Amino acid sequence: xxxxxxxxxxxxxxxxxxxxxxxxxxxxxxxxxxxxxxxxxxxxxxxxxxxxxxxxxxxxxxxxxxxxxxxxxxxxxxxxxxxxxxxxxxxxxxxxxxxxxxxxxxxxxxxxxxxxxxxxxxxxxxxxxxxxxxxxxxxxxxxxxxxxxxxxxxxxxxxxxxxxxxxxxxxxxxxxxxxxxxxxxxxxxxxxxxxxxxxxxxxxxxxxxxxxxxxxxxxxxxxxxxxxxxxxxxxxxxxxxxxxxxxxxxxxxxxxxxxxxxxxxxxxxxxxxxxxxxxxxxxxxxxxxxxxxxxxxxxxxxxxxxxxxxxxxxxxxxxxxxxxxxxxxxxxxxxxxxxxxxxxxxxxxxxxxxxxxxxxxxxxxxxxxxxxxxxxxxxxxxxxxxxxxxxxxxxxxxxxxxxxxxxxxxxxxxxxxxxxxxxxxxxxxxxxxxxxxxxxxxxxxxxxxxxxxxxxxxxxxxxxxxxxxxxxxxxxxxxxxxxxxxxxxxxxxxxxxxxxxxxxxxxxxxxxxxxxxxxxxxxxxxxxxxxxxxxxxxxxxxxxxxxxxxxxxxxxxxxxxxxxxxxxxxxxxxxxxxxxxxxx
RNA sequence: GGUCCCUUAGCUCAACUGGAUAGAGCAGCCGACUUCUAAUCGGCAGGCUGAGGGUUCGAGUCCUUCAGGGACCGCCA
Numbered sequence: 001x002x003x004x005x006x007x008x009x010x011x012x013x014x015x016x017x018x019x020x021x022x023x024x025x026x027x028x029x030x031x032x033x034x035x036x037x038x039x040x041x042x043x044x045x046x047x048x049x050x051x052x053x054x055x056x057x058x059x060x061x062x063x064x065x066x067x068x069x070x071x072x073x074x075x076x077x078x079x080x081x082x083x084x085x086x087x088x089x090x091x092x093x094x095x096x097x098x099x100x101x102x103x104x105x106x107x108x109x110x111x112x113x114x115x116x117x118x119x120x121x122x123x124x125x126x127x128x129x130x131x132x133x134x135x136x137x138x139x140x141x142x143x144x145x146x147x148x149x150x151x152x153x154x155x156x157x158x159x160x161x162x163x164x165x166x167x168x169x170x171x172x173x174x175x176x177x178x179x180x181x182x183x184x185x186x187x188x189x190x191x192x193x194x195x196x197x198x199x200x201x202x203x204x205x206x207x208x209x210x211x212x213x214x215x216x217x218x219x220x221x222x223x224x225x226x227x228x229x230x231x232x233x234x235x236x237x238x239x240x241x242x243x244x245x246x247x248x249x250x251x252x253x254x255x256x257x258x259x260x261x262x263x264x265x266x267x268x269x270x271x272x273x274x275x276x277x278x279x280x281x282x283x284x285x286x287x288x289x290x291x292x293x294x295x296x297x298x299x300x301x302x303x304x305x306x307x308x309x310x311x312x313x314x315x316x317x318x319x320x321x322x323x324x325x326x327x328x329x330x331x332x333x334x335x336x337x338x339x340x341x342x343x344x345x346x347x348x349x350x351x352x353x354x355x356x357x358x359x360x361x362x363x364x365x366x367x368x369x370x371x372x373x374x375x376x377x378x379x380x381x382x383x384x385x386x387x388x389x390x391x392x393x394x395x396x397x398x399x400x401x402x403x404x405x406x407x408x409x410x411x412x413x414x415x416x417x418x419x420x421x422x423x424x425x426x427x428x429x430x431x432x433x434x435x436x437x438x439x440x441x442x443x444x445x446x447x448x449x450x451x452x453x454x455x456x457x458x459x460x461x462x463x464x465x466x467x468x469x470x471x472x473x474x475x476x477x478x479x480x481x482x483x484x485x486x487x488x489x490x491x492x493x494x495x496x497x498x499x500x501x502x503x504x505x506x507x508x509x510x511x512x513x514x515x516x517x518x519x520x521x522x523x524x525x526x527x528x529x530x531x532x533x534x535x536x537x538x539x540x541x542x543x544x545x546x547x548x549x550x551x552x553x554x555x556x557x558x559x560x561x562x563x564x565x566x567x568x569x570x571x572x573x574x575x576x577x578x579x580x581x582x583x584x
Numbered sequence: 585g586g587u588c589c590c591u592u593a594g595c596u597c598a599a600c601u602g603g604a605u606a607g608a609g610c611a612g613c614c615g616a617c618u619u620c621u622a623a624u625c626g627g628c629a630g631g632c633u634g635a636g637g638g639u640u641c642g643a644g645u646c647c648u649u650c651a652g653g654g655a656c657c658g659c660c661a
Contacts, residue, residue, distance in 0.1 A: 006629075007642090019636065032602095034601055034603090034610090036600065036603085038603090038604075039599080039600095039603080039604070039605090039606080039607085040604075040605075045606075047603085047604085049602095049603065052603080052642085055639080055641075056640095083605075086603085086604045086642095087603085087604075087641060087642070088641080089603075089604065091604095131661065168661060170661095171660075171661050172661080173661060174658065210632065213620080237620075261661095287658095288658055289658095290658080291586075291657050291658080298659095300656080301658095302658075302659070303659070304659075304660095314587095315586070315587055315657095316586090316657090316658095318658085321659095321660075322658085322659045323659055326659095328658085328659075328660090328661095329660070329661045330661095331660095349599090352653055353655095354588095354589075354654085354656090355655060355656070356655090356656085356661090357587085357588055357656055358587075358588075358591070358655080358656035358657060359656085360587095360588070361587075361588080379656090381588090381589075383589080383590090383655090384654085385602080386595075425597095425599090426592080426595075426597095428589060429589095429590075429597080430590085430654085432596075438654080441623055442623060442624095443609085443623075443624070443625095444609075444610065447623090448623075449623090449624095452623060452624085453621095454620090455621085456620080456621070456624090459620065459621065460620050462620095463620055463628065464620085486595055498600090501600080502600075502637065505600050505601085506600095506625085508601085509600095509601070513649095514587075514600080517597095517598065519607095520608085520609090524608085527624055528624090528626085530620080530624070531616085531622085531624060531625035531626075532625085532626095533619080533620075534616070534619060534624095534625080535616080535625095535626090537619095540619085541620060542620050556653095574631085583621080583623070
C-alpha cells in the first residue's frame with residue numbers, strides 16, 4: 001500500500017529484466033536500492049539511488065545504468081518521466097492519476113495508512129511503571145504519552161500490541177509508603193503526625209489515612225510496626241494504584257494489564273529466572289571493583305551473586321543479590337523480563353525516564369541472555385520536561401512534597417493539548433512545556449495549528465452541505481478526481497501519499513513524534529492551499545455557481561480536503577488526541 | 585575515572601536512518617482580509633551542522649580524538 005514501496009518493486013523488476021537481457025551482470029545485491037522522496041521537490045516526486053549503489057559491483061558507470069533503467073521505467077504508465085541527475089540519481093515524476101488515486105484510496109479504503117509491517121507479531125510496550133508511592137508527575141506524563149502513542153503506532157503498523165504497567169510494589173519504597181500512610185492515619189485519629197526525613201510528606205496521603213481510620217478504627221494505634229506493616233502496605237499500595245489509574249484515565253491512557261513485582265516473590269519465579277541464567281553459565285559469586293573516579297566513602301569490598309552481563313554487551317557485571325543474600329531490585333526485573341519472553345512476545349519495548357539510562361545495558365543483557373538473543377529489547381528513554389509559567393521556570397521539589405502532578409497539567413491545559421505537545425520533541429531531547437504557550441490559539445502552537453486545519457475542512461463540509469451538496473462518502477467517492485490537477489492541489493495529494501510511508505518509518509524507529517511533525521507539515525500544505533483560494537478563485541474549494549462543471553470541480557476539491565481530514569484524524573487518533581471539527 | 589544521551593540559523597527544533605544546493609517555526613523586515621474562520625498565507629534575510637582527523641562515488645548522519653552540557657555509576661527502585 002506504500003506507494004514508495006510499490007515503485008521500488010517496479011524498479012527492482014526493471015533491474016531484474018536488465019539482468020535477464022544482459023544489460024547488467026546477474027546476481028547483484030539490491031538490498032541497498034532505495035526509492036525516496038528527493039529533498040528538493042523540484043527534482044521530482046521520487047528518486048532512486050539504484051545506479052549509484054550498483055555501479056561498483058556491476059563494474060559500470062552509474063550514469064549508464066541510470067539511463068538504461070530510465071528507459072525501462074518510462075514504459076510504466078504510472079511513471080511520467082525519469083531523468084538522470086547529479087552523480088547518478090534517477091528522478092521520477094509520476095502521472096497525476098497516481099496522486100488522484102491516492103485521494104480516492106484515502107477516502108474509500110479504511111485501511112489507508114495502516115501497514116502490515118508488524119505481520120501480526122506480538123510486541124509488549126511497557127511504560128509508566130511509576131512506583132506506587134504517589135500520584136504521577138510531569139516526568140511520568142511524558143513517558144505515559146510517549147509509550148501510549150508508540151503502542152498505538154505499532155498497532156497501526158500491524159503489530160499485536162500489549163500495553164503493560166509494571167508495579168514496583170516489592171521494594172523498600174512501599175514500606176516507606178506504609179509508614180508515611182501510618183502517620184496520616186495517626187493524624188486522622190487526632191494525633192500529631194511525625195513526618196520525619198525520609199517519609200513521603202505529600203498531602204495525597206491524608207485521604208489514605210482517613211480511609212485507614214474508616215477501615216481499622218483506632219485498633220492500629222500504638223501497635224508495633226510488625227503488626228500492621230504488611231496490611232497497611234497492601235492497603236496503601238492499592239490506594240496509590242487507584243490514584244495512578246485515575247491519573248492515567250485523565251490522560252486517556254488505557255493499559256492492557258498491570259503486572260505486580262510483588263507477585264514474583266515467594267513463588268520461586270525469581271529463583272527460576274536466575275536459574276536460567278545460571279544454566280547458561282552467567283551467574284557467579286564475586287566481588288566488584290569500586291567505581292573509578294568517584295570514591296564512595298563507605299565502600300568496602302563484599303562478595304555478591306553477580307550476573308555476567310558483560311557477556312551480553314554490558315560494561316561491568318551486575319549484582320542480583322545483596323551481600324546479605326536478599327535480592328537486589330535487578331533480580332525481580334530479570335524475572336519480569338523473563339516472564340515477558342516466556343509469554344511469547346516477539347519484541348519488547350521499555351519506556352524509561354532518562355534517569356534510568358544506567359540500566360539500559362544490563363536490562364538488554366538480561367533479555368539477550370534469557371531469550372538466547374532471539375527477542376529484541378528496545379529501550380526508549382524520555383528526557384526531562386522543563387515547565388514554564390509566565391515566562392519563568394516552574395520549580396519542582398519532590399523532596400518538599402510539592403511537585404507538579406499529571407493532574408495539575410491535565411486540569412490546566414487538557415489531555416489533548418498535553419499529549420500533542422509532549423510529542424512535538426523526540427523522546428531523547430529535553431522538552432519545554434509552557435503553560436501559557438500550549439494553550440495559545442495561534443499558529444505558533446502546533447496543537448492548535450493542526451486542529452484548526454481539520455476544523456477548517458469541516459467548516460467547508462458544513463458550508464457545502466448547507467448549499468445543498470451531497471458530500472456523503474459515496475458522493476465524494478464518485479467525484480471526478482481528474483479535476484484535481486493544479487500544482488498546489490497535487491502538492492497536498494502528494495503529501496497525503498506520504499502517510500503510509502511515514503507510518504512505516506515511524507514504526508521501524510519506534511518514533512511516534514514523527515507523526516506530530518508530519519501532521520504539522522500536512523496542515524501547513526492545507527492552510528497554504530486554502531489561502532491560494534483568496535488570490536485565485538479557481539482554487540476555492542467551494543465555488544459559486546450552478547453549472548455542472550463548477551459543481552463537479554467543487555466536489556473533487558472537497559474530496560481532496562476530506563481525504564486530508566481523514567489522514568489528520570487518523571494521525572491525531574494515533575497520538576491519542578481528539579480531532580475536533582470546530583474550534584469554538 | 586567510566587558508560588549513555590545531547591551540541592545544526594540570534595532562539596526553539598527538523599532532516600525520511602549514508603544522498604543532490606542542510607529545512608521549518610519564532611524573533612526581524614516587506615506584503616495579502618467586499619473570503620469557505622486573516623485563529624491563516626506569501627516573500628526577504630539569516631549556516632564552516634561545537635573542533636580536528638578518518639571510512640567512500642557521497643557524511644549533520646558511521647569510526648576516531650578533543651571541547652562544552654546533561655543523566656547514571658555495588659549493598660535505593
